[in-house]
Amino acid sequence: MLPTDSALVLFSGGQDSTTCLAWALKHYARVETIGFDYGQRHAVELTVRPDVIARLRAQHPEWDAKLGEDHMIDLSLISEISQTAMTHDIAIETQANGLPNTFVPGRNLLFMTVAATVAYRRGLTVLVGGMCETDFSGYPDCRDDTMKALQVALNLGMDTRIKLETPLMWRDKRQTWELAQELGGQPLVDLIREGTHTCYLGERGALHDWGYGCGTCPACELRARGYRQFVGGAV
Numbered sequence: 420m421l422p423t424d425s426a427l428v429l430f431s432g433g434q435d436s437t438t439c440l441a442w443a444l445k446h447y448a449r450v451e452t453i454g455f456d457y458g459q460r461h462a463v464e465l466t467v468r469p470d471v472i473a474r475l476r477a478q479h480p481e482w483d484a485k486l487g488e489d490h491m492i493d494l495s496l497i498s499e500i501s502q503t504a505m506t507h508d509i510a511i512e513t514q515a516n517g518l519p520n521t522f523v524p525g526r527n528l529l530f531m532t533v534a535a536t537v538a539y540r541r542g543l544t545v546l547v548g549g550m551c552e553t554d555f556s557g558y559p560d561c562r563d564d565t566m567k568a569l570q571v572a573l574n575l576g577m578d579t580r581i582k583l584e585t586p587l588m589w590r591d592k593r594q595t596w597e598l599a600q601e602l603g604g605q606p607l608v609d610l611i612r613e614g615t616h617t618c619y620l621g622e623r624g625a626l627h628d629w630g631y632g633c634g635t636c637p638a639c640e641l642r643a644r645g646y647r648q649f650v651g652g653a654v
């Protein structure tokens with residue numbers, strides 16, 4: 420068990436951040452959520468957020484009691500100052516520097532910094548994010564070292580002792596599904612499968628066995644592969 424404390428979870432409405440929210444609700448006495456509208460093409464994830472929160476509350480009365488305010492922050496300036504496939508209608512491809520053009524430079528740094536500002540005001544001492552470097556698209560701001568360096572920088576800059584927790588950092592997608600099962604059993608797995616959104620293109624037509632999405636973008640491919648490994652491994 421982690422020390423009883425309070426946490427602010429970066430919650431987008433996707434698979435990873437929903438699993439992180441469940442993880443935080445299991446470990447901390449008081450939990451709040453924060454979401455960012457940055458002009459993402461898959462803004463549908465923002466619309467599923469309230470439903471995911473409502474279903475989590477309904478499934479787990481003990482989590483309902485711990486879950487506090489949800490903070491929605493407008494960070495539309497990100498799409499104004501950057502040009503990426505995440506925020507603009509351009510094809511997903513690999514750039515000359517080897518990074519996919521879905522990488523939004525500075526995004527996670529900004530998210531964590533804004534979250535720290537909100538945590539400071541709300542008296543919350545832990546920030547929880549779904550960053551992961553095990554099974555990722557090579558985004559440098561998802562790296563463990565980036566998060567650790569940022570934790571140091573934020574605490575120096577604000578004279579605080581805020582901790583950045585990234586429970587998915589060393590888990591692949593299959594293990595993320597396994598963690599969900601560990602935390603909330605089949606009802607949580609089903610909630611994540613049906614209720615969350617991960618697809619980069621915001622596609623939400625048909626429900627696949629792994630959830631909604633186009634099935635072909637990098638985020639869908641990762642999610643689908645992880646789910647199939649999870650189901651296959653569980654048999």
Ligand code: ZN
Nearest residue numbers: 618633636639
């Ligand atoms: Zn997709």
